[in-house]
Amino acid sequence: MWQAVRSELHPKGLEVVTVALDVDPQAARGWIEQTPPQHPSLIDSAHQVDELFGVVNVPNGVWIDEDGMIVRPAEPAWPERDNPPDYQKLADSPEVPEQLRETLKLAGGIRTQPVEYMTALRDWVANGKTSKYALDSDEVIARSGSRGKAEAEAAARFELGKYLWDAGRQDLAPKHWREAHRLQPANWTYKRQAWTLADPFQGPTALYDSCWVNDVRKIGAENYYPPLDLSPGRAK
Amino acid sequence: MILQSLEIDPKAFEARTGWALKPEGACKGDVCVPLPADALRGGKLDARILSQRLGMPLIQDVDAGVWCLGPEAMGRALTSATAPEMVLPDWTGKQFHLSSLRGQKVLIVTWSSW
Numbered sequence: 001m002w003q004a005v006r007s008e009l010h011p012k013g014l015e016v017v018t019v020a021l022d023v024d025p026q027a028a029r030g031w032i033e034q035t036p037p038q039h040p041s042l043i044d045s046a047h048q049v050d051e052l053f054g055v056v057n058v059p060n061g062v063w064i065d066e067d068g069m070i071v072r073p074a075e076p077a078w079p080e081r082d083n084p085p086d087y088q089k090l091a092d093s094p095e096v097p098e099q100l101r102e103t104l105k106l107a108g109g110i111r112t113q114p115v116e117y118m119t120a121l122r123d124w125v126a127n128g129k130t131s132k133y134a135l136d137s138d139e140v141i142a143r144s145g146s147r148g149k150a151e152a153e154a155a156a157r158f159e160l161g162k163y164l165w166d167a168g169r170q171d172l173a174p175k176h177w178r179e180a181h182r183l184q185p186a187n188w189t190y191k192r193q194a195w196t197l198a199d200p201f202q203g204p205t206a207l208y209d210s211c212w213v214n215d216v217r218k219i220g221a222e223n224y225y226p227p228l229d230l231s232p233g234r235a236k
Numbered sequence: 237m238i239l240q241s242l243e244i245d246p247k248a249f250e251a252r253t254g255w256a257l258k259p260e261g262a263c264k265g266d267v268c269v270p271l272p273a274d275a276l277r278g279g280k281l282d283a284r285i286l287s288q289r290l291g292m293p294l295i296q297d298v299d300a301g302v303w304c305l306g307p308e309a310m311g312r313a314l315t316s317a318t319a320p321e322m323v324l325p326d327w328t329g330k331q332f333h334l335s336s337l338r339g340q341k342v343l344i345v346t347w348s349s350w
Contacts, residue, residue, distance in 0.1 A: 017334070141317055
């Protein structure tokens with residue numbers, strides 16, 4: 001999905017680093033191998049990007065300048081696509097498995113802003129520090145997500161659960177994940193990871209109180225991603 | 237970070253959390269938190285002291301006998317705008333260091349298979 005962005009902007013000085021979350025590493029490798037990327041394509045089974053950069057969903061993007069300074073914190077990020085999927089049409093297709101139909105219907109209602117996002121990205125690549133989309137350090141910290149005790153513990157609970165799951169203690173992992181979900185309900189990567197391991201379609205299971213379809217329905221598909229805040233920083 | 241004991245290897249701590257150990261204490265970007273002298277004993281860091289000083293939750297799974305030291309709870313997800321080091325395997329299994337891209341603009345993007 002990001003290869004076209006990389007091809008366009010790498011000659012102008014941008015490197016794209018993709019980070020695979022909430023997937024089984026073997027499954028991620030399968031996807032990546034279909035079209036081996038030219039850019040670094042990483043696998044983050046413990047969700048380090050959540051901890052280090054405040055990522056809470058996929059796709060989320062973070063901008064880092066030439067000096068290693070973050071100039072936009074984690075926010076929803078979409079590339080423009082020539083042929084975006086028509087979710088409603090897919091949902092109506094007789095070939096779609098029944099358990100995916102509701103997911104696809106909801107996916108059709110999710111707000112995405114690829115044109116706005118890519119306009120901002122291109123502007124930054126062209127203009128660097130003087131781009132109105134490049135934020136100063138105080139603004140970057142202020143606009144990064146909240147991390148109080150609850151969010152910090154959610155991160156620790158998530159990582160502990162993932163470690164236990166991978167270590168073969170699948171009996172011990174869910175209680176930590178349920179805690180992570182309770183402590184930071186807005187972190188979709190924690191929920192999606194847990195649901196995916198219980199059911200590849202992230203459908204309802206006895207292990208968790210909720211599932212993707214129910215949680216998205218609860219908040220409304222249009223609120224799945226917060227709107228992009230592309231207002232310039234105070235210093236600009 | 238996952239801990240098998242409450243004594244942490246300083247290098248592993250730095251690589252995993254983005255905090256750097258300096259004479260003035262534990263630092264992330266321009267934020268430095270002083271650590272007491274007994275935080276480092278016999279070349280190992282005391283997880284309980286780090287937890288207390290940096291506001292990092294220390295969660296134990298009693299049945300498995302392991303701990304997890306979470307990120308600092310300092311109000312915002314980013315304590316500093318300086319990008320922390322991030323070390324992750326690429327899809328071929330090779331370790332990738334985010335700092336290897338210094339000098340270029342970088343877009344980090346997360347994705348999943350659907």
